[in-house]
Amino acid sequence: MGIIVARLLITALAFLLAAYAVPGIEVAGFYTALILAFFWGVLNLTVKPVLWVLTLPINFLTFGLFSIVLNGVLLWFLASFVEGFDIAGFPAAVLGALFIGVASGLGTKFIDAIR
DSSP states (O other): OHHHHHHHHHHHHHHHHHHHHSTTEEEOOHHHHHHHHHHHHHHHHHHHHHHHHHTHHHHHHTTTTHHHHHHHHHHHHHHHHSTTEEEOOHHHHHHHHHHHHHHHHHHHHHHHHHO
16 A cells, blocks of 8 residues: 555656646646546556557557657646646647656656665
């Protein structure tokens, strides 16, 4: 249970860092980032595998780089229903998804290393 909470906090911090580093992404506060982290996890567990299978031919042709675009689409979709989270456009969504993925991945590796 502690690992799940730690990953949720790391993802929330990644959202806050993305809002700071990527122009065009705005997060209202830490509470909004926690909500975003929760829904980001739910989308990655439920919707993303289905979309990944549907876009498998494109992913194959682009050597997996289309998955970055897919993450950007999911992040842009997340901005449509979470209050206090705004994305200026699709390029900001793709760059933000890439940033959030790298930051949360590094944070998860750090948590796994201390555990």
